[in-house]
Each structure stands twice: as C-alpha cells, then as structure tokens.
Amino acid sequence: MKMENKSDIIEQQREKLLNLKNNNVNLFPNDFKVSHTVKDIKDAIKNSPDTVKEDGPSFVVAGRIMAINMFGKAAFIRFKDRSGQLQAYVRKDKIGDDAYGFFKQLDIGDFAGLSGTMFKTRTGEWTLLVYKLTLLCKSIRPLPEKFHGLKDPEKRYRQRYLDLLMNPDARDIFVKRSRIIQAIRAFFLERDFLEVETPIMQPIPGGAEAKPFVTHHNALDMDLFLRIAPELYLKRLVIGGFERVFEINRSFRNEGISTQHNPEFTMLEFYQSYSDYNDLMDLTEEIFRHVAKEVAGSTSITYQGHTIEIGKKWQRMKLLSALEEFGGIDPDILNDKEGLIEFAASKGHKITKTWRIGKVITKLFDLLVEPELIQPTFITGYPVEVSPLARRNDTDFTITDRFELFIAGREIANGFSELNDPDDQRNRFLQQVEDRKAGDDEAHFMDKEYIKALEYGMPPTAGEGIGIDRLVMLFTDSASIREVILFPHMKPSGNN
C-alpha cells in the first residue's frame, strides 16, 4: 500500500525541483529585496510618456507567477503581488542563454524576483522588460485552472489560500472586512472610547443566552468556559472608571452551524456611561452610516436583491406592535400565553409550554416578524424575562429599556440601558437559575462576583453588541457567513 496517492504532476514538479537543486540553485532564498510593488510601478509610470523604454528607470519587484505564454525564445508572464498583477516580458537575448534555460524550468505558481524596465506592448499594455530573474520559491503542487479558478465551496473553505489566490471576489471580501473593522475602531477611538481585551476563558460564562464550550485548566484542575459574550467583564471596567469601552471580540457558542452561525464569531461590544438605549440607537445609525461611507461609498447598499437604505432615519417599533402589524396577532391574546401558543401552532410552529410568556412572545417574534424586517428597524420593549441584564422600563415594569436591530430579516445588534441595581440583578439571576433548573440550558448562571461589583456602583450606562460577521455579510452582499470568515469551521475531511 502506498503512503500517499501522488499524482504524476506532483512527481514531475518534484523532479524539476531536484534538478534545479542539483544544479546548485537555491530553491528557497531569503535575501531578495524589492524596490517597488506592482502598484508602485503602475503609479510611477502612470504619467510617463510612451517613450519609456529600455533606458528608463528600473524596478525590482517580486511575486507569484500566475501565467506563462511561451514563444520559444521569449515569453510573457503574468505575476501577482499583494498590490496587484503585472505582465512581464522575458527575452532570451535580454537575460542571456543560461538564464533563459533556467527560466524555462520555472512553473506557474513559483515565486520570482524580477528586475527590469517598463515599456508598452503593441496592444498598449504596460509591461516589465526583464533583464534579471531570480527564483524565490519553487512550488510543487499546481494551481487551480486559470480561467474557471476554484469553485468547489468545500475546497474554497478548506484551502482558503487557493480561494484567495484564484478568486478576486473572495479576496475583496476580506479586504473589505478589514476596512470595516478599521472604520469601526476609528469611529470609537474618535469618540474617546478605550479599546480593551477581556478574558476569553471564563469561570462563569455570562452576557448572553447560549450554550458555552467547556475547556479544562490542568494546573488548577478546574473547568473553564469559552466566553459567549464579554459583557460582564466590560461592565466591570465601567465600574472601574472606564466610562467608555469597547472590545472587538471573538466569542463562542456551542450551537448549530448554518449560513448564519459559526461556532466562533466576531462581535463588537461597547459601553457608554451617562447614556441610555435611545442614545445608542442614534449612535448605531451613526456607526452604520460611517461604515457605509468608508467602505461602500454610499448609504444605499444592495443585499441579496434588496436595496437597503442606511441613510434614511431608521424605524423604531415596539415588540408588541410589531407582532400585531407583521405577525397578524390579535392584541387581545398578547398577554395570554395559552392563546399565543395556540396561535403559533396554527401557523405550524411548536412552542415549548414551560416557557414564561416573555420567551413565548420573543419566539413568536423570531418566527413571524424577524424575516419581514428588511429595512433597518429597531425593535424595543423586550420582556424582562428574556433580558436579565437590562434595566427595567420606568413606566412598564414588565419590559426593559432594550432594543434589537434587524436588517435584511436578521438580528444585527442588541443593546440596552444597563441594569445597575444590584438587588434587581441578583433577583434576575435567581430567576435565571430557576429557568435553568426547569430545563432551559441557555439560562444565565448566578454570578456573585458580578453582583459584588455592581454593589460598588455602576454609573448609568448603556451598552450594545453588534455582530461583525453579519455586518460584513451585509456590506459584501454575502449569503453565507462562511464567505466572510477566513477559515470557517469544517468537519475534518477524513483525507488526512
């Protein structure tokens, strides 16, 4: 039995590599220095007259060979660096017989260092006329086909490096992702927020209703949880006097995988003292408009066929009103749990009977209303039962000063005026503990240390979390979260 199923093409490449090595060619040198990127060169010659010829300024550039058009004693090659792609012209009479013989042994996929001058071909394309060529790294495996690229989604995710190399659209998504995060960071720094890092491994997972991943600390012999949210730590920082903090955080939820969910995901969470949830709704609109302007160049964006208007004032609507308007629920049954469960059943949805009414209402909202909210919409007035960390409304004690933001039928953000009454917080945790006992494994744990911190006093504060992956999906018109995460979670392929 063979150790590895080598295809001939790899054998051939290895043989070539060995030949070069036997001729004392350094296959993996590390001393080549470049003077320009492809983009630098293009910028430098942009305004040059067409007379730039062999006696023009010379450039030293490096990149991966993406295509070779061989003409016997001359060849055009296309090569690519981080800034772009450029054509080069290699002529036997320019680089010499030996060097040309060496050049002919190179392959698509190899890295080369090129020195030369710029000229225009007959078709008007700026091209590097090479007078010196250096091998910088030999490749063994062939790149995917140059025209169709790499299409198989499984291979694109498992071998993202090939996807990035072959599919400019994929590359653009991740460049845009980086710019979006950059724009968000600049937005908060500009407003006097402090960027912080809080624990990813937590002894008590808190800040969201979700199942955590468990890990184990050997030396302490204790279980730890990967955070489902950074919330309770960020609020400790507010208590400590950092009145404005934010963390662009990776969080983890031990739940299903779908086009909307990856087990690890990126969230922006921020807290602003002496503000309430209304202030944060205003701020959220500002953030989105800032990002839209920075990365999309327009406040009107297209997502999966919908035109989303970021620029117009966003609608704000109470949860119960939304249920009436979009869910077609008779207002008379809105505080009748049995009626609601019956209504859900009539629509073909099963609701767990042990849930308290607040959870039933929000579940109905998820099923009936959420998909309808295409334009940016804030929903407010969430029940206390499903908002254990949010401040109670001053006039209606059954709801909280909380909102969620929906765009394109998906939850994008969740924010509220923070609960800073330690006794109320303790009671909320106790109720959560009851829910957990009743079988709700997403309910909060009691966190006595957090209560203790609140007892020292937390200034009136509002906080919010925004799903960055979903936000990037929106701005890159991506249907699946896997298109915006460089290495999405995959089961092992079994080919190892």
Place this chain on the structure above:
RNA sequence: GGGCCGUUAGCUCAAUUAGGCAGAGCACCUGACUCUUAAUCAGUAGGUUGAAGGUUCGAUUCCCUCACGGCCCA
C-alpha cells in the same frame, strides 16, 4: 435533527436517459514559435468515478450503509 442535491483526471465540467471499453478544455510532459494576454499549432501522458457492501455475466450508472459538502426547514 429532517428534506432535497452533490462528490468523476491537479482544476472546471461531460458521460447516468434504458447498466455495456470513462471523455473534453485548461494545467502537466515532448516539439514548433521574439508582442501574447483563456496565446496558437502538433503529439504524449494522466482515472480504485468520495468509502465500504449488495444486485448483475458486467455498475460512474440500480439498491443499502457511511463520510464530507451545498441549499432549505427545525
């Protein structure tokens, strides 16, 4: 978790109707070519058809199980 679809050469895809020698383009290899850009021309080579089992004289094709992936639903 359920439903539907997919997995064939390094890559992109045929062939499955009704079971009958597994095909093409690009890439690779050989040869020709000093302005091509999906270069062109000629030739060669490349396959345990995702894995295991079953039916059959014969399976990429039909049946069963499994793995991985995509879309939809929960």
